[in-house]
Amino acid sequence: MRIVKTISEIREIIKEWRKEGNTIGLVPTMGYLHAGHGSLIETSVKNNNKTVVSVFVNPTQFGPNEDLEKYPRDIKRDSELVSSLGGDIIFNPEPDEMYNKNNKTIIKVEGLSEKLCGITRPVHFAGVCQVVSKLFNIVTPDNSYFGLKDFQQYVIIKKMVEDLNFPVKINPVEIVREESGLALSSRNVYLTDDERKSALSLNQSLKKASLLIKNGENNADVIINEIRKIITSVPYTIIDYIKIVDPETLEDIKTVNNKYAVLLAVYVGNTRLIDNFSELS
Amino acid sequence: MRIVKTISEIREIIKEWRKEGNTIGLVPTMGYLHAGHGSLIETSVKNNNKTVVSVFVNPTQFGPNEDLEKYPRDIKRDSELVSSLGGDIIFNPEPDEMYNKNNKTIIKVEGLSEKLCGITRPVHFAGVCQVVSKLFNIVTPDNSYFGLKDFQQYVIIKKMVEDLNFPVKINPVEIVREESGLALSSRNVYLTDDERKSALSLNQSLKKASLLIKNGENNADVIINEIRKIITSVPYTIIDYIKIVDPETLEDIKTVNNKYAVLLAVYVGNTRLIDNFSELS
Numbered sequence: 001m002r003i004v005k006t007i008s009e010i011r012e013i014i015k016e017w018r019k020e021g022n023t024i025g026l027v028p029t030m031g032y033l034h035a036g037h038g039s040l041i042e043t044s045v046k047n048n049n050k051t052v053v054s055v056f057v058n059p060t061q062f063g064p065n066e067d068l069e070k071y072p073r074d075i076k077r078d079s080e081l082v083s084s085l086g087g088d089i090i091f092n093p094e095p096d097e098m099y100n101k102n103n104k105t106i107i108k109v110e111g112l113s114e115k116l117c118g119i120t121r122p123v124h125f126a127g128v129c130q131v132v133s134k135l136f137n138i139v140t141p142d143n144s145y146f147g148l149k150d151f152q153q154y155v156i157i158k159k160m161v162e163d164l165n166f167p168v169k170i171n172p173v174e175i176v177r178e179e180s181g182l183a184l185s186s187r188n189v190y191l192t193d194d195e196r197k198s199a200l201s202l203n204q205s206l207k208k209a210s211l212l213i214k215n216g217e218n219n220a221d222v223i224i225n226e227i228r229k230i231i232t233s234v235p236y237t238i239i240d241y242i243k244i245v246d247p248e249t250l251e252d253i254k255t256v257n258n259k260y261a262v263l264l265a266v267y268v269g270n271t272r273l274i275d276n277f278s279e280l281s
Numbered sequence: 282m283r284i285v286k287t288i289s290e291i292r293e294i295i296k297e298w299r300k301e302g303n304t305i306g307l308v309p310t311m312g313y314l315h316a317g318h319g320s321l322i323e324t325s326v327k328n329n330n331k332t333v334v335s336v337f338v339n340p341t342q343f344g345p346n347e348d349l350e351k352y353p354r355d356i357k358r359d360s361e362l363v364s365s366l367g368g369d370i371i372f373n374p375e376p377d378e379m380y381n382k383n384n385k386t387i388i389k390v391e392g393l394s395e396k397l398c399g400i401t402r403p404v405h406f407a408g409v410c411q412v413v414s415k416l417f418n419i420v421t422p423d424n425s426y427f428g429l430k431d432f433q434q435y436v437i438i439k440k441m442v443e444d445l446n447f448p449v450k451i452n453p454v455e456i457v458r459e460e461s462g463l464a465l466s467s468r469n470v471y472l473t474d475d476e477r478k479s480a481l482s483l484n485q486s487l488k489k490a491s492l493l494i495k496n497g498e499n500n501a502d503v504i505i506n507e508i509r510k511i512i513t514s515v516p517y518t519i520i521d522y523i524k525i526v527d528p529e530t531l532e533d534i535k536t537v538n539n540k541y542a543v544l545l546a547v548y549v550g551n552t553r554l555i556d557n558f559s560e561l562s
Contacts, residue, residue, distance in 0.1 A: 007446065104391045105410075105444035111385050129386075130445070137446040140421075163386035164411070165288065165418040 001083040003075070003090045007098075007138050010052070010091055014140060022049035026141035026168075028132055031055030031092070032072040033081045036176040036184035040145040043173050045086040052139050053082050054091040056098060061127030072189050091139070098134065107133055109156045109163070115250050116152050117265060117274065120240055125156050132157055136166050144168050149175045149183050151261055151276045155250060175275075177203065183275045190271040198234040199268045202275040205230035209262050210277055218256040220244040231266055240265035240272065247280050282364040284356070284371045288379075288419050291333070291372055295421060303330035307422035307449075309413055312336030312373070313353040314362045317457040317465035321426040324454050326367040333420050334363050335372040337379060342408030353470050372420070379415065388414055390437045390444070396531050397433050398546060398555065401521060406437050413438055417447050425449050430456045430464050432542055432557045436531060456556075458484065464556045471552040479515040480549045483556040486511035490543050491558055499537040501525040512547055521546035521553065528561050 004010045017024060025044030029037050033055070044051040055078050062068035075092060082090050106126050112118075113125035136144070146154045158170045176184050181203035182196070191199060205227040212223050224242045231237050246253055247261040261278035285291045298305060306325030310318050314336070325332040336359050343349035356373060363371050387407050393399075394406035417425070427435045439451045457465050462484035463477070472480060486508040493504050505523045512518050527534055528542040542559035 011448070100443065103444050104393060105388065105441050106391060107386065107388050107445075109386050134446045137448055140448065160386045162381060163384050164388075165415045167292070167418055167421065 001087060003079060003092055005093050010138060017050050024048055024139065024141045025051045026135060026139045026144045027051065027053045028135050028144065029053060029055055030057045031078050032074055032186040033078045034184045034186065036147055036149060038081060038085060039176050040147055040173050041082060041085045041087050044145050048143055051087045052089045052091055053087050054135055056091065056093055058127060058131040059095055060130055061124050063121055063123055072186055106130060107160065109160050112156045112159060112250055116241060116243060116263060128153055129160055136168055141168050143171055145171050145173055147175065148172050151263055151278060152250065185273060187271055191268060195236050195269040198236045199273055201231045201234045201237060202264055202266055202273060206262060206275060206277050213256055220254050220256055236269045238267040240267060247278050282368060284360060284373055286374050291419060298331050305329055305422045306332045307416060307420045307425045308332065308334045309416050309425065310334060310336055311338045312359050313355055313467040314359045315465045315467065317428055317430060319362060319366060320457050321428055321454050322363060322366045322368050325424065325426050329424055332368045333370045333372055334368050335416055337372065337374055339408060339412040340376055341411055342405050344402055344404055353467055387411060388441065390440050393437045393440060393531055397522060397524060397544060409434055410441055417449055422449050424452055426452050426454055429453050432544055432559060433531065466554060468552055472549060476517050476550040479517045480554055482512045482515045482518060483545055483547055483554060487543060487556060487558050494537055501535050501537055517550045519548040521548060528559050
C-alpha cells in the first residue's frame, strides 16, 4: 500500500497497471475512514485488480460557514485501514496539487443539485461533481464506489457520468450502521454523548417508516408525519428536511410505490446528519 | 476508414487500438469539412497512430435562433477528405445517441464563456464544453486538435481540460485561409458573391493591425479603430466586436505587449464570421 501525493505519480502508476492489464476501482472519500468506507473499499478490492482510495478533503464542496477547517483527519489510521483491506493506493494530495489558483470550470447537474441538501449547501454538489470528475480523469477507474448514505450525491454522480459518458461504472454500496442503528459518518465524532442518543431517532424513524410501507401505507405525507413525530420527540434535534422522492429525479412523490427514497437531514446539536432508505428497482 | 454511428462501437474499436498500444488523436468538428479541418486532421495523423474525426453537429451549442437546421452537412465529401488524409474513423452519431432525453449536466468555464462570442451566443460554450467532454470520455484520446480560428473555444477547452484534469493534450492549429485571405469556415457557404468580397475586410483589417503592432503601435484603442475603419468601409458588414485581449483570461488589454489576441466577430449580411490573430507566448 502506497500513499501518493501528486497527480503525476499516480498517473505513472496507473499507466503501469494498465500495461499489465489490471482493472481499477476508485473509492472517493474525504478520509477519516470508518467501517462505511471500509465496506466501499472491500467491494472495490473484491471486484478490481487494483484499488485507489482518495482521502482528499475537497475544499470546493464546503460552504463558507461549513466545517472545512475542523473536518477530522487521521492519515495514519486511514492508511492502516486501507492496507488491512487490501487497497493499493491512498491518494492524499494537497489542495494546491488538485486546484490551480485560477480554477474556472464548474459542473452542475441541474434539477438534482439544488434540491434537498442543495438548499442548505448551495455550492456542495458542484464541488462534489468537480472533484469526482477530476479524480475520474486522474485515476481513469473502471469502477467507482459510492455509499448510499449520501444518497443525493450517488444520484447526482450517476447522472453526471451518464450525461457526460465518463467511462466508469458507478456502484452503490449499502449504508453501514453501528449496532445502535446510527449510520456511520465521519461527522459522528462531533456528537456529545447525549446528542448521540438523540441521533438514534433518525434510524428509528426510518425503521418505523419502512414498517409502515411494508404494512401497506403508501401516503407519503402520513409516513413523513410519523418520521417527524419520532425525531421531534427527542432533544437536540432540528429537522432540515424529511422527504420521500423518486430515486432518479429526486422529485417529491405523493404515493409510495415500488421505487422511492426516504431521505432525512437533521441537525443534532450543531451537527448536521443525514440518513435514508430506498427501493431503487 | 470507417464511419461509426454508435458509442458502443467506437468504444470497442478504441479498446482494440489501446491493446495494440496505439496513440489516438481526436479532431472534433461539426462536419462539412474544409481545408481548415484538413489541417487539423493532417496534424493528428502525423502525430498519432490513429485519428478519429467527429462530424457530429451538436445541437446544444446552437441557440434557439441560430442555424442548427440549415447548418451544412455532406458526409460523403467528409468521408472522402478524412480517408484521403489518412484518418481512421469518422464518428457521426445521431443526436439521440449522444444525448439521453433527460440530460441535466452542464459544464461552464466561468469568466471565459460569457465574454466575446458568449454575449451573442449565451448557451454556445456550455454546449461546446458538454459535447467535447463527452467526446473525450468516449474516444479517450491522447491528443485533441482545435483550430485557432475559434480562438475563444480553444482557450475555453484548454482551461476546462486543465481544471478538470482530462488526460488529453490540447493542440492549437493555425488558421487556414483562402488565397484571398478569407479564413475558411463552414459558414462561408452562406455568403453571396458580394458579401464574400466584403468578408475580405476581416483579414485585411487584421493584416493592418499586425503591421501596426510590428511597427511599434501598442495602444489597443488605436489599433481597434484602424480595424473598425477598414471593416466599416465595405458594404454588408455589421461589427459584433473588435477586441484585443489577454490570450488566457480573454480580458481586454489596453497596451499590446508580447502576449495578446486580436479578435473579430462581424456579421456580413446575415452570416456571422469570426477571425483573429494572436501571439500566445
